[in-house]
Amino acid sequence: QQQVKQSPQSLIVQKGGISIINCAYENTAFDYFPWYQQFPGKGPALLIAIRPDVSEKKEGRFTISFNKSAKQFSLHIMDSQPGDSATYFCAAIWTSGSRLTFGEGTQLTVNP
């Protein structure tokens, strides 16, 4: 199986709150897990990524938490801002392979 399952489908958060998006994967061969942010009419942009040898990676307000045994990873957006309103996709790839396998996406709305 090469599925990556993402939840929730949509998320509404107040400004300053924490946004949490979860993903689960099945293929244990995956060894690179990026998150992409997509604004309407634009292509996805790489936001942050993690490899399974670490449990957490933080870049500014964005943190990935990774649980290898549970085959789950999540994106946390601290101090969410209206400008963070976008669709977020988790993805997975085995770096000797080619294709990214994407989750279904989460539409995040941050209310002012």
Add this chain to the structure above:
Amino acid sequence: GAGVSQSPSNKVTEKGKDVELRCDPISGHTALYWYRQRLGQGLEFLIYFQGNSAPDKSGLPSDRFSAERTGESVSTLTIQRTQQEDSAVYLCASSYRTGNEQYFGPGTRLTVT
């Protein structure tokens, strides 16, 4: 430097017509990917090129879809005899080499009427 560019940005075509979509990858990127994104859905892999190796065509949904790449530069995705279910945004991405971060273009929105 310049990012991945795609043209046209929008394409409206009649059912049964052929369309050709173009992708210019980031200079120096040896790997190039095509994905399809249906409305409100995630991205679906179509095809992958790496240097002069044979492309991975395993994601192409039917034999109406084909793609070419000249060396490590421009790629074209061709859809023959378009159907309404082909309506989607077609995204191109490139990376320095296989397994590295993929950088996406803005996509071509294809509407088949």
